[in-house]
Structures are given as structure tokens and as C-alpha cells.
Amino acid sequence: MLKMLRDITQAVAAAQDLHSALDMLVSRTKIAMKTQCCSIYLLEGEQLVLSATDGLLRSAVGRVKMSLSEGLVGLVAEREEPINLADAQQHARFKQFEEAEEASFRAFLAAPIIYQKRILGVLVVQQADTRLFSEGEEAFLMTLAAQLAMAIRNLRKKAEAPDLLHFKGISAANGIAIAHALVIGGQIELEQPDVKVTDIKAEQTRLNHAIEACKDTLCSLSQRFDQEEEHEVVSIFSALQLLLDNASLGGEYIKEVTEGWSAVSAVSRVSLRYIEEFTQMKDLYLKERAGDIRDLGLRVLRLLIEPERMGFEPDVPVILVTKEADATILAEFPRHKLVGIVTEQGGVNSHAAILARALGVPAIIGVEGVLTAGIDKKLLIINANRGQLLVSPTPTLIAEYRNLISAEKALQQRYARELTLPAETIDGKRIQLYLNAGLLSSLESEIAEGSDGVGLYRTEIPFMLQQRFPSESEQVKVYRQVLEIAGGKPVVMRTLDVGGDKPLSYFPINEENPFLGWRGIRLSLDHPELFLVQLRAMIQAGADSDQLHILLPMVSNLDEIDQAITYLEQAYFELKSDLGKDIIRPKIGIMIEVPALLYQLAEVARRVDFVSVGSNDLTQYMLAVDRNNPRVSTLYDCYHPGILRALKRARFDCWQYHLPVSVCGELAGEPIGVILLVAMGYDQLSMNQGSLARINYLLRRVSHSDLSELLEMALTLTSGLQVRELVRDYFESRELGAILN
Template identity: 85%
Template sequence: MLKTLRDITQAVAAAQDLNSALALLVSQTKSAMATQCCSIYLLEGRKLILSATDGLLTDAVGLVKMSLSEGLVGLVAEREEAVNLADARQHPRFKEFIETEEDCYRAFLAVPIIYQKRILGVLVVQQIVARQFNEGEEAFLMTLAAQLAMAIRNLRMKDEVKTCSNQLHFTGTSAANGIAIAHALVLGGQIDLQQAETRTKNISSEEARLHTAIEACKDTLTSLSQRFDQEQDNEVVSIFSALLLLLDNASLGGEYIKEVRDGWCAVSAVSRVSLRYIEQFTQMQDLYLKERASDIRDLGQRVLRLLIEPERMEVDPEIPVILVTKEADATMLAEFPRQKLVGIVTEQGGVNSHAAILARALGVPAIIGVEGILNAGIDKKLLIINANRGQLLVSPSPTLINEYRHLISAEKALQHKYALELNLPAETIDGKRIHLYLNAGLLSSLASEIAEGSDGVGLYRTEIPFMLHQRFPSESEQIKVYKEVLDAASGRPVVMRTLDVGGDKPLSYFPINEENPFLGWRGIRLSLDHPELFLVQLRAMVHAGGEGEQLHILLPMVSSLDEIDQAKAYLEQAYFELKNDVNPNIVRPKLGIMLEVPALLYQLAEVARRVDFVSVGSNDLTQYLLAVDRNNPRVSTLYDCYHPGILRALKRARFDCWQYKLPVSVCGELAGEPIGVILLVAMGYDQLSMNQGSLAKINYLLRRVSHSDLSELLEMALTLTNGNEVRELVRCYFETRELGALLN
């Protein structure tokens, strides 16, 4: 049965349109279950419509419609559970539709087709002889319906895109905020390295074709490297420099050509060389050599793209586009002229992928995890991307386009209005000073003008330079980056978090394969298991900090007191090594921990005796308290940082830190959201760290509220039952004070 399930599912998923897919489904299911009839009803609005059949009268397709309260098919959809009857005519909900000519059928088995809690339709099999379908048959049909749900949903969207006059709505996860309007440019995702092996007799022609692709690739990488070098994005430059070296004749470039001269076509040559060397390098024990497999893969996919679909990247630089792809890579995004790439939509990828990092650096709105978008047939269609809400609108109406254009203009006007007060202190009406810090990971987000808008850097993510390298950066390379960060902050405090990879932040050259990465080997756990890497980073940080007190070091993903003690010992070792060997006046930086593992909420008294400060990572703390993977689209709707239980935990943390005289800040996304800021300030938090784009808005907000008025609001919020009620409560508070525009 497993093979039959797979065959039917694959046949349906591979169909070109919904009608042909449904026809395949009913005929193959009828055959597999040896029944006389199989039909499928799809839900449109509140009506179930007969959409395909093998056994009923085909003229009834599209004509027979029923509400959820009608018939046995309606009963299945209404209850969202299977109905298995030996004689359907004996059931009180039986309703005969004369158009179908089904009066000869008695046995009836129907199961719902459900995708992410939403009923899509009902799959039905029938037989003439009255009998109960057995458990195996029922299980088969239910399994088939569950496996087909996504394919049917995607095919329906594709058909709707082709025929719709009204806009379609897709959702995903925001990776870089912003709104844009442009036409779609759909690229088929990353080129598969596994290509068919094809021989050629025209060696000279294939070699010339390969040479053209290699030179085009070199030109692109060189121009990108120069562009980012001029903009002093050294971390990004390193990506392209590493790939350029591999294109030399003495390296992979020469290997590609050698394969062609041995009689392989250009595509096969690049595929064979790439796969061969990736296999060799991934088996090596030396980490530096092992990491080269990632470079080989990136380069192979780039050269193959130039060979297979070169015209897809030859686009008019004057016409802006929203790139739609399976999983973008940094070089794909960077090669677009700045004025051309106005938005990014991907089916896969994480919020800290190379593409997402670069999108934020470029200021380009980006949405990830948009299921089925590649198969929706939206190439060249007009799109609206609203990455602030993780929304994508396809073929929007003229009215909606005008509304969004007004929204973009209004947003720009509001940002300008907020920015006018950016140089004024964030102080409430009744004189409560709130310190606003910046979350950063790229040097480009630490521009000089930010110095006047923030009180320092509350979270510098050191893993981002690691992610943008093709190997572990050396101690001298890290020192250079950390000094540049400290200099960019113009004497203000800088909190540098030690390497925090794993979970949704993998390193391509240090793969970690785990069944549950968010509860696995990440953050401080990885660093303590690799003291040779941890000590290099600590030495680089302390060295960069020099004789000043500007630098603070933050430990991520701490779950036990022992981890703090071990990390402190390594920091002491790094400090004394530098004090003895480099600078006797070097200063030991303050040490803090991220409060994101719930267990430490109950050990803050012991934590206070070990560290100098605490920074609450609201993103992971929420994830772990609610047991929700925030990057998993199946459960992402359950991730809610305004859940009253989360708010109570945050209030408890603030009270305990105050009780133990432990300085505390918040550096998660909550600290940059207007609703979150109001609640955090009400709890007593006076140090908030956020992304650059939130600074002006939050400063503007805080200068228009009274700290003393917020306590009652918080107490009301803590008595509510869910996050939506909390949002509505605070929204009403904003509206009564004419601050509603801050929430739009």
C-alpha cells in the first residue's frame, strides 16, 4: 500500500492543473481500492462542489453543490471526520442528487481533506454491494487524503492565479521589514547539482560555452566584491572572494574544462566535478578542508545556472522586481542593482540565512516560508509585498494598489516625523528615562548617524560575520571586526554576544544535523565543547575592547550555573593571557547571560552572584515557554509573545533582577514593537534593544506616554486569557491617546 500511496500522491502533485490532478486522483484511487466509484468534492465558500468523479455521471461535475448541513458528504466536512457506512441510504443525513445517478450505490466511505486546520474538501468511495469498508481501507483513504492536502491546496492556488480578477493572499514569515509594489521574477530555486550525464562529440563548442559561463561568473563575482568593498561590507566581500579563487584554471575552473575535453557536455562536466569534490571534502576530518565543500556547491550551482538558464538573470535593470525563488543565496541577491530588487519571497530559508542577512543589509523587504509560491504561476504578475506582516498579494486590484501606494507614502512621512525627535532622549512624560539600544549584526547597520539615535549597541550578533565567512574567522580577523563595531558606537556601550549558532542559524562549513536543533547543540553549549574556538573569540573581543569599559560580553543559550562558571573560567584565561602578553592595562569586560531558557527564571539569585547583567531574549524565551518552533509554519500561529503566561514570566524576571540588584535589558523582537514596549516599560524594564528601524518610532512613543499610567494597563493585561485580547487592550490604550498610527 505504501507504494500505491506514493504513486498516487506523486501523480497528483506532478499534474499541470487542478482538473487533471483530480481526474487522476479519482481514477487511481478507484483502481487501488477496487471500488465501483470514487469522487471528490471541493469546498468553495460554504458549498461543497462535485469536482471530479469516476463512477458517477460526469455531467454532474460542477453542477452538484451542497451546503455543509446537507447530505453525507456535508456531514463529513461539518464534523471533519470519516464516515463509513454499509448502506448509506439508511442514514438520516442521506440525500440523493438525481444528477449523479448514484442510486445503485450502497457502501459509502468518505474522509475529509484538511490542510492546516482548514477543510479543503471530501474524498468519497462507493460500492454497489452493501458492506462496511474495513479498517485497512479506511486508514488507506485517510492517509491518502492527508498526503494530498498540500498538493490540492497548491494546485487550487495555481488555478486561481491564472483565472482570478481579484487579488490572492499568501502568508509567510517576515525576514526583513518593508512594503513594495512590483512584478514577480520567478526563479526555480537553486539549480540541482545532480544533472543527467550526457556525452558530447562537439567538444570545442561545449568548451566555448563553459568558458563563457565561467567568465560571466567571474565578472559578476568581481563586480560584487568591488561594490561591497567600496561600501566597506568586509564580511560580504569575503563570500565572493572565496568563490573567485575557485574559478582559476588551477582549481575547479580547470577541472570543469578537463571534463569537457574528456567528452562530457558542459552541464555534465560541472555536475560531475562538483559532486566528486563535495563527496571528497565532506569526508575529510580537517575542518578547514571540510568547509570547502560548501564553496564548491555554491560555485557549481552558480555556473550551472549560467549554463542552463542564463537569460533569467539578464533582466532590465530599470524595472524593479520582487524576486520569488525556492531559497535565495547571497550572490543571487547581491547581483541585482539596488534600484531593481525591491522585494524577496522564498519558499524555504531561515530568518538568519545569508539571503535574509543580506536583505536586511540592503533594506529590501523579504518574506520566507511561503508554501507553494513557486507552483502558483505568478511569474511577471504584479505583487504587493507587505513584509511587516508577512503578507504577499498577487494581482491586486487598482483600488488596493492605490491604497498601498498611499500607505507607503504615509509610512515614509511618519518615519520622517519620528526621525525628527531621534536626537532627543527617550523619556516619558513623567520623567522616566528609558535607554534604547541597537541590535546589529552587520557593520553597515552601525552607520554614524545611529550613534545619536541610540544609547549604544545592546546586542551585536557575532555569529553573522561567522555566517558570512566560508570558514571560521581567525583571531586577527575577529579583532578587526570587533574594533570596527566598537568604533562605530562612538564610545557608547556595546554588548557582544558570543557565537550563537545551531537551531535556525547553521554554519555551512560546520554543519549540525539534529532531529530537534532548537533543543540541541547550540549557543554556549557548542562554545564550551570547542574551547579552541571559544578562546579565540574571547581573546579577540577582550583585545578589541582594550583599556576602555565600552565592551560587555553576553553568553547565549545558558541553561545551567555550571555553564556560567565554565565560561567565566575561559574569559579569565583569555584576559590574563592578553594582560601578560599584549597589554598589562587591558580591561576585563563585564559578563552577562541571555535569559532565554526558562529554568534560569528560577535561579536568578544564583545568577546574580556570577554575572554583571542579564539580557532577556524574548524570542527564544517565548519559544521554549510555549513549546513552539517559531520557524515551523504548521505551529507558528501558536507562537505569541503576548500570551499572558509569557508576560507574567517577563514581569517575574524583572522583579527578581531588581530584587537581586542585577541590571536587566530586553533584546528580543518584543523590545522593538510598540505594544511590547508599553508592557515592558510598565513592568519596570528601562533598557530595551531593538533593530535600527524601530528606534525612532519607539523613542517617539515613549515621549508621549506616562510611566505611572501604565501599571493599571499591565495588571489588566495579565488577567486576560490570550495574546489577542492583550493586543486589543493595548490598541485601545493607543487609540485613546491618538497614537494608533504607531500600530499600523
Template identity: 45%
Template sequence: MLNMLNTLRRIVQEVNSAKDLASALKIIVRRVREAMETHVCSVYLLNPDTDRYELMATEGLNQDAVGVVSLGSNEGLIGYVGIREEPVNLEDAAAHPRFRYFAETGEERYASFLGVPIIHHRRVMGVLVIQQKERRQFDEVEESFLVTMSAQLAGVIAHAEATGAMRGLGWSGEVIQDTRFDAVPGAPGIAMGRAVVMLPPADLKAVPDKEIKDIDAEIALYRKAVEAVRVDIKRLSAKLSAQLRPEELALFDVYLMMLDDSSLGNEIIKGIREGQWAQGALRDVINAHVARFELMDDPYLQERASDIKDLGRRLLACLQEAGRQRLVFPKRTILVAEELTPAMLGEVPKDRLVGLVSVLGSGSSHVAILARAMGIPTVMGAVDLPYLRMDKLELIVDGNAGEVYSNPSQELRRHYRELIREEMELSHGLEKLRAEPCITLDGHRVPLWVNTGLFADIARSLDRGAEGVGLYRTEVPFMIQDRFPSEKEQQATYREQLQAFHPLPVTMRTLDVGGDKALSYFPIKEDNPFLGWRGIRVTLDHPEIFLVQIRAMLKASEGLDNLRIMLPMISSVYEVEDALHLIHRAYSEVLDEGVKVPMPPVGVMIEVPAAVYQARELVQLVDFLSVGTNDLTQYLLAVDRNNPRVADLYHSLHPAVLQALQIVSRACREAGKPMSVCGEMAGDPAAAVLLLAMGCDMLSMNATNLPRVKWLLRQISLSDAQALLEVALQQDNAYLVQSILHLALRNMGLGKVLMPVR
């Protein structure tokens, strides 16, 4: 078995290094035939355009048959394997009723047949076949080896197919266009431009071991490299300083801090003193730190690993005295990288950067946060993207839907140019609604609030007529520092936010870390962070953090009186009771200090199923409930919302989500207390119609979507919305709910502001 595993590993490595799909398939059939000691190994791929299996490579059959022999998707034993989507193992293939004879292949000489499907993301891509002259049943070990081989190769074949498609060629040589790669939306908007692939400046994996004698000279060399990188990072920080506030630029300070002797530097110098040259010591320390972070299975901490890797590469480039390759940035640059880092954004002149694409990362990574603040359309988690082959290609980045298109046709370009034009026209058209209230045709008033976190959000929110802040993410000031901010620092940040929106209400969520949001200086290592120590669970365990934050909020609100406090990740009544006890304690301390502030309203976020079913009890304890639909959808459907592999399963219009919202709405109505929604669902105009019908008292969303939602809700009556809700609640499928909703709204002439259907 061990030998089988080693063989498998070697084949996959060899296939991975193949230059194109044809070469990869030739390696597969040759190596698998050798490993399994059979007479024939062949690969048939299913051409999606013709719906036929084509013989793409063979060892043992007539080579002239390659590219000539093809079968319909339901023909022959190959089609039979594809339809069954499982192995077919036959002692006498010719005797099977589905056997089809091709004179070109000469396969009548082969009696036994084992075929396994090649499946990638539920799509049957082809069939891998081995054949033997003698009549015999292939045994279980052989069958399991071929199944394992096929599973490994599915991704390789998909990658090779994608690489060809991206360059405008199908695997049989035909010209194709509009190749789409799915990803996770990072920052909204559409970008059209040319790809610039940002490669790491140096490869740490390629550094060999080397002993040195002059230790002092080697340490001096290392310190010179550190100084060069320090200057470089400060230069990049200065380039972005006009666009970002100091707290956001603190991301670069994290890099500078890591360069200090008390951080990575100390360990690297220790390695040099032990006789290792600077490059080897750097490699060892960086790899050890990266491995530690990557093992944590926490998306945010993995972002820290990418920061350390980026820093290591920069130091190595200086040590090698190679410097970075001077990249040429076209007028409309779309920056593409395996792992985009904040430092990379500073490499591109800001008037040339129009879009970002990252193979790794999620909507919560540093880059996505900065991209949203800078208004750059971004997609993250494009896991199937062959990014190394994308340099200089024309791309379209759809940050709304989380899609990247390569080799776009004139028709697709026209479509997206029209979307950009419509978006600009719509934005200008909606600007006049800025001062208008959001009132339905039959006089029902729905205040529209915004979700904020970055300094850049304030101006954008006020420009779009926000009537308050439904969610201020207080973790952002924590995330962009290398330590817990002090009470005074927090007070200054919160005051800025409260003043900017005064007299409008500002709802501040208490520190919400854990899950996909962690602090580099407060690491949370867990096997399942989303079901672990996060939100209120962390702050109740650390009252010293919670009390400081509440005091800072209360003091920041002095004379403004527009503060509301919200508690995240609540799953039980006693958590609310404990939190309220601490809030009242902090309030007493603030009053004792002579600060005169009224007690602000306190609310609970409904994000987990337990809170839904205890909404009646929870609403009795607080002043309002606010539903965080992003997490609620994630927890109800057991789908990681940052994972592109299961993106199709994540849908806020799922019947279970709608029913949960109904339960919360009913609890608030019975208690006579307000209910708001502050998840992405509130910013989807069609979904907002259903939330209006459910009795939501206010909707909070990102500022970009607010004018769209306002326009639609002003064009519809509450009674029409309630009729649509009634129909939606009878459906058993999220996509059906969305289709019915969109069709009804389009028939009412309200389709222009609808979000694209996934």
C-alpha cells in the same frame, strides 16, 4: 501493502503534473476508482465564499451533475463527513438519517459509502468519496488507503487552488483578488512591484550519464567553465560592493573557494578521470554534497546546500554553453525564487530591486541577512507559494507581517500605498525625536539601544538616536568567512563597532552558533540543533575559540572603555562560572601584554526556561541580565520560530512569556542590577509598554523600530503602563493580550505606531 504504496505514489505523481485543478481532480477520481475497484469515486470541494460543498469531479455518477450539485456545509453525508472531520463508513448509506438524495447524480443505486475529509492546515477543503452498488462495509485497509490518499491530495489541491487564485480565478471560474500567502518575515518594509521569477540556469537532475575517451579535453572544458563562473561571481560581487562592506561580500568568496581544486574541483576532475563526462561528474559531486547538507536538518546548513546547488547550476550552464537567459527587470522588480541565493541579488540592477520572496529559507539565511543590510523588504519560507507561475504578476510584499499578495485589488493597493505614505510621514515626523531622550510623561527614563551585526546597521542606528548597543551579534563576521577569523581580524571588526558608538556602551554577545546559525567550516550535525550544541555550550567546549574572541574584544576596547560582554544560551550556574573563569584568564593575558583596559561588565542572556528559574542565582554572578525574547518564546512554547507552519503558535505576548519576564525582572530588582530585553519583543511598541511596566532598565531593538518605540513611551506614563500590565497578566491568551493592549493604546490616541496584528 507495498502495492498500495506504489499505487499511491503513482497517483500523487500524476496529479502533481496536472495543468490545473480541474485536471487534477479528474485524475484523482479516475485513478482512485481503479485502484479501489469501486463503482464510484467523487470529490466535493467546500467553496469558502458560499460555504457549500460542490461536486467538482466524479467517475461513476452522472457527469452532468458536476458543477451543478451542491450541499450546505452541514447538509447530507458530505456535510456530515466535513463536520466530523473523520471518515464515515456506511454499509447502507440511504438508511442513514443524514442521507440526502440528488436526482441529478443517480446515486440511489449505490448502497455502501465511504467518505473522508480533505484537510489542509486545519481547514476542511472537501470530501473524497467512494461508493459501491452492493451493501458492504469497506474494510480497514480500504479506509486507511483513502485517508492516506486524502492527506496526500490536500496539499496538491491547496497548491492548485492557490495557483488559480494567484492568477485571479477561483476553482469554479469566478474572478478573485487579493490572494494572500503566508510566510516568515525576512526584512521589514512593504514593496509593491512586478514579480521576476529567477529560475536555476540549468537542471542537474536532467543530466544523463555519458562516457568519454578524450579525458584531457573534458578536463580542459571543465576548467574553462570554472573560469567563466569565477569571472561571473567576481562581476556580481563588484556590482554589490558599493552597498556592502568587504566582510559581507565575503559570501561571494565562499563561492570562489568552493570552485578551487582543493574543494569541489578535485572530486569533479576525479570523476572525469574515471571516464564520466564533465556534466555527469559535476552532477554526481554536487548531488552528493547537497544530499549531505540537506540530511543535517539544520536550517543554516540547508542554506549551504542551496549555495552549492546554485554553484552547480552555474557550472552546468557554462558547460552546456547555453549561458543564462537574459532576464528583463521592470522598474520595480520583486525577485521570486524557490531558493534565493546571495548571487541572485547581484543579477538585478540595485535601483530596480524593491522586494524579495523566497519559498525556502528563514529569517536567519544569508539572503535575509543581506536584505536587512540593504533595506529590501523580504519574506522567506513562503512554502505554499506556486512560484513557478508568478512571473510578471503584480505583487505586494509585506516584510513586516510576512505576507505576499497577488492580483491585488485597487482597494488593497490603496491600503498599502497609504501604509507606505504613513510610514514615510511617520519616519520624517519621528526624525526630530532623534536627539530627545526616552522619558515617560511622569519622568521615568528608559534608554533605547539597538541590535547590530552588519556594518550597514551602524549608520542606521546612529541616525535613529540609539543610546547604545544592547546586542552586537559577533557570529556575523564568523558566518561570512570560510575559516575562523584570527584575533587581529576580530579585534579590527570589534574596534570598528566600539569606535562608531563611542562613548555609548556596546554589548558584545560571545559567539552564538548552532541551532539555525552554523558555520560552513565548523558543521554541527544534530537531529535537533535547537536543543543541541549551541551558544555557550560550543565555546566552553572550545576554550581556544572563546579565549581568542574575549582577548580580541578587550584589546579592541583599549582607550574606549565602552565594552560589555554577554554570554548566550546559559542554562546553568556552572556555565557562567566556567565562562567567567575564562574571561578573567583572557583579561590577565591582555594586561600581561601591556594593554591597559578596565574589566568590562559581564552579563547573561536569559533565553531558556532553566535560566528564568535560576535568574536569582545567575544575577548574583554577573553585572546584568538581558532577555532574548525570540529564543525564550521559542523554548517556552516549543515552537520553531523559523517555521511558517507553526507561526500562529509563536507569540511573545503569551501569558507564559509575560510571567517568565516578571520572574527575571523581580530577580534583578532584588539584586539591584539592571535588566534589559534585546529580542524582537522590545521593538514592538505595544509590547515595550509592558516591558517598561515590568521595570526593564533598557530596551534593545532593530534600528527601524526604535523611533516608534521612543515616540510611544514618551506619550505614556509609567503608572498607565503598569495598569495595562496588570490587565495583561490576568489574560490567558496571547491574542487577547495583544487585542486589549492595542485597543487601550488606540483609545489613548497612541495607535499610529502600533505594529500590525498577526
């Protein structure tokens, strides 16, 4: 049965149009369930319309229509639950449609097709015998209907707007752009035909040229980013260069050619062989290396098959569309020619996503089916703010987005003009605005443009860009650069926070539920050899000033704080002895992410110098919602009244215990969130650089004393949607509505 389900759903999803998909669905379902009739009704407006059938008269398709209050099919849609009847004609809601000639059918089983709480249609099977369908048959139809919901919804959208394809993905770097698509890698598969050749020397020459060209590119990219002092990015390329040596994959490619295989076949055969071997290994680090082998194999294949596509010198700016954009591809583009990135795979913390944010290029990841949609050279609109990709937009839509881009630029320029002015409300309440950062690149200009310091430096980013744990001296160099760039302003450095959605390729963590697993401070305390090295590096970098603050992530109990402070003291006194001089002991704080600590702030205040609320994880844990899971992501809502009440209570308790507190999650960079946080009494907010000017501009136009009433109203509401509407109305009443766009 599982194979039947998979075959049917895959066939429907792969169909080119809705009509053929529905015909295929009813015919295959009829065969799979060994019944005499299968039909599907789709909801169009307020009516259910017979859209495909195998068993009723074909001429009835499109003619049989009923409201939700009519017939058994309408009852299924109305109740949103399946109906199984031995003799449908005996039911009070039975309605016969003469044009369909269904009088001979008695047994009736139907299941609703529902996508994200919305009824799309009803799937029906019928039989002449008077009998109840079995539990297994009912379960099969229900499962099939559930699996088909997304495919049918996508096909219907395509049918409604055949010239406009609309893809959804996950935003990896915000922004909006309009440009033509450049599809790289979609036309080439790693698995290539096995082709023998007679001119081995010619194939060796071709292969050597491709390998050398690949090496030259990697080397030049390393040099370019090294000159630009983007040292974290340089490390991405170093390991890839080594794989092309004769002692590694490069030598294996050449060996295959000497045995008579074409250059293309040689690269394919070697890559596939090693990928299979590595993915079967038990060592998780070695398993991860299969991805490097695949990336290099595809890169060399592209140089062999379509070398003209590897220059990356398009005549006009383009949006890159690829399976998974490795950092070398992104880095090769002239910066003024790459205006957007769309990938089928990858994560928000992948090398490509990190580099996209560093380059300021809008990026969307996880866009399913985009490579097979035939969009190369077509005009695209990428709206990474909402995770949307529009293909072949209408002139009207293009004009709307161009106006949106122009308006956004004009607003940003307006905001930027006040960025050097302090973030102070109309009635004189000063709010400290800090930056969240992870890359050194462009940090200098960000610090200079109006921030009060770095509220969260994510030390895991340099770790993620390495192929191994960075040494103490390497960490000292990075941390010292961050402190120097900050120019005397405070810098809060968070200790290594990996696990969950932030893996290290060289230290993989395989868990069924990683967000509740071995991450943050838990990992550091279990590996004191790594933790002490990082603490020593931080203290050494900030030894001569009081700039440095150290922040501990994912703390869930007081004992973890005590252990961490013990290690901090050890690192501090070791360094003091090694350096032979007095050094400044940094302040230490913890992230408030685990809800349990909200009820232990009195004890926390006796141990640490400050706390920082991580609103993203706190919301995730309080609502029991994985924000990266598309099935439940709509339930993730940082404006849930329960979350707001928790944040207000945390601010009050911190004030009561004289404990400095800041907020460093996404909430601190959103206009609605900022208004509510400031109303609660938070006066230290840390955000991404793109939000800084807008938030400064907003705060200079509101009165702190007027916000208390707004907050009290928000806390009485029952949903995050109502909270958003309330604050939007507040903005509109003060002519600040544009700041929400």
C-alpha cells in the same frame, strides 16, 4: 500504499486548475482503493457541493448540495471525523439524492478534508456490497484527505482569483515593494543533455570566456565591498573564486570539453558528478560543499546559456525571483534597481538573507512553487512584513499598496524627526533604547541616529560569513570596529551563538532536535580553544574602556555560568600579562532564554553583572513551539498571558536582587510588546534599527503611570489574541493606531 498516496497527492498538487485536479483525485482514488465509486464534496458557504465523482452520475456535479445538518456527508463535516458504514441506507442521517443515482451503493466511507482547523470538504468512497471498509482502507482515505488539504485550498484560491496568484513564505528582511519580476535560474536546470561536439576549440573558447567572466565578477564584487568597508561580505566570495581555478572545478570543466563534450554538457556533468560524491560523504563539512558546487555550476551555465541575463542592469527596478539567491547575485545588482527578493529555498540566516538585511531590501524565503508559476516580467507586490507575494495584482490592490507605502514613508519621516530626542514618557520615565546588530555595514549611521548603544551584537554573523573560524586577530579587528563605531556608547557582545537555526557551513551540527541540542554556551564550553580565542579578542578590543559587556547565550544552569567566568578570568589575566599593563575587565551577563533560570535569579545575581531576556527563545521553550515550523507556528505567541506573567515576575525578581535587566527579542521592537514591557518596569530595550524611531515616538506619547492598569487587565486575559485587542483599543483611544501598521 505509500507510493499510491504520493502519486495521488503529487498529481493533484501539480494540476493546473481545480476542476481537473478533482477529476484526477476521484478517478485515481477509486482505482487505488479498488472501489466502485469515489466522490468529493467541497464546502461552499454553508453548503457541501458535489464537485467531482467517478461512480455517480456526472450530471449531478454542481447540482447535489446539502447543508452540514443534512445527510451522511454533512455529518462527517459536522463532526469533523470519518464515518465507516456497512449499509449507509440504514443510518438515520442517510439522505438519497435521486439526481446522483446512488441507490445501488451500500458500503460508505468518508473522511473530512481539514486545513488549519477549517473544514474544506469531504472525500467519499462507496461500494455496492454490504461491508465495512477495513482499518487499512479507512487509514488510507484519512491520510489522503489530510495530505490533500493544502493543495485543494491553494487550487480553490486560484480558482476564485485566477489572475491573482498569492504566495506565502517566511520573511527574511521586512519591507514592502511593487515592481516587475526578474526570474533568474528558474529556466535553467543543472542537469543538461549530454551533447558531443566536433569543434572542441570553439567550445573551449566559450567555456574559458564564461569562467573568466565569472572570476572577474567575483573579484570585482570583493573589491567593491572591501572599498565600502563591508568586510564580512567580502569573505563570501573568496572561497567561490578558488573553486574556479584550474586546480579545482574550472580545470575539470575544461577536461570534459577536451574529451568532446559541449561546454554546457561539461559543466553539467562535472557538477552533478561532484555533487553526488560530496553528498555521500560522511564528513558533514564536505557534504555542505555540494551547495557551493551547485551554485557555481548554475552560474557558469547561465553565462553559457543566457549571458544576456547576467548583466543585471534592468531598465526599471525589479523584484528578483530565484531558487536560492547567492550573495554574488544580490551584490551584482545596482542597489537602486533591486527592490525585493523572493526565493524558493534558503534560511533566515543564509548569506542572501544577511545581505538583504544589510542592503535594506525586502526579502521572502521558502516560497514554494514560485519558479514554476510563470511570473517572469509580471507585476508583483512583495509584502515581506507578512511574508506575502502577490502576482498580477488588480489596479485597486496596487493603489491600496501604493497608498500603504506612501503612508509608511510619511510615518517613518514623522518618527525620524524625533529620533534625536530622548525616549522619555510623558511623566518623565526614561527608557534606554539599544540596537540589535550583526553587520558592520550601516551600523555607524544607526548608532548616530538616536540609540543609546548596542544592546546585542551578534558575533555569530561574522563567523557565518567566513569559510572557517576567524582568527583572534581577525576577531579583534571586527570587535574594535564595532566599539569605535559606537563612539563611547555601551556595546553588549554575545559570544558565539550557533546551532538551532544558525548553522556554520564549516562546522555543521546534525541533530534531530537542534533547538534543544548543542548550541550557544554549550558549544563554547565544549570547545574552550574557540571560546578562549573569542574572549581574548573581545577583551583585547575593549581593553581601554568600560564600553564592552559580554553576554552568554543559551545558559541553562549555574555551573555553565561558573565555567564561563573561569574562562573569562583566564583570558583576562593572560592578556594582562601579554600586554604588560592594566586592562579593564568587561562586565559579564547571561541571556534569559531557558525557563529554568527564571527560578534561579537570586543565584544568577550573585554571579553576573546583568541579564538580557531573549523573548524569542524564551517564548519558544515555554510554549514548546518551534517558531520556524509552519505546522505549529500559529501556536507561537509572545503575548500568551503565561509568557507575560513570566516576564513580569522576571522583572520583579531582577529589581529585588539589584540585577540590571534588558529585553533584546522581537518583543522589544513591537509597539504592543513595548507598552507591556515598560508597564512591567523594563527600561532597557534592544531592537532592530527599523523599529527604533517608531518606538521612540510611541514612548514619548504615553504615560508610564497609566500603563499599570492596562498591564493588570492584560494579565487576566486568557489568550494572546485578547491581549492584542486590548492594547490596540488602548492605542486607538489615544489616536496612536497608525503606529501598529
